[in-house]
Amino acid sequence: MMNETGNYPGQSWLWLFSFWYQIPPFNSLANADLVISGIMVVLTLALMLVPFIPGVRSLPRIIPIHRLIWRDYYRRR
Incomplete structure (x- = not known):
């Protein structure tokens, strides 16, 4: 069932x-x-717990890719 519009x-x-x-x-x-439902539950839980995993949550500080993406935004401010 797709409920297409x-x-x-x-x-x-x-x-x-x-x-x-x-x-x-x-x-x-x-x-x-x-x-497959079990795999999706595990992947969803892993995604939800990313902020609480110490090594993964510090990756933005180690690899600052977000600064390249948002550089125009912060340049205007």
């Missing part, structure tokens, strides 16, 4: 789930839905 392809977040169904270890599993 107009010419849009549907919910954009569905590609995150459908991506895993295309990879060979998962496309032949009988319980692929359960495995």
Whole structure:
């Protein structure tokens, strides 16, 4: 069920789930839905916990890529 409105392809977040169904270890599993849902839960938890992981949360200080992205914004201020 997509609940499409107009010419849009549907919910954009569905590609995150459908991506895993295309990879060979998962496309032949009988319980692929359960495995892929578990993978998505683990990835979501990992993304939610990034600010609390000491090595990962200090990466912006070590690799200041954000300064290149936002340099025009801060130049005007």
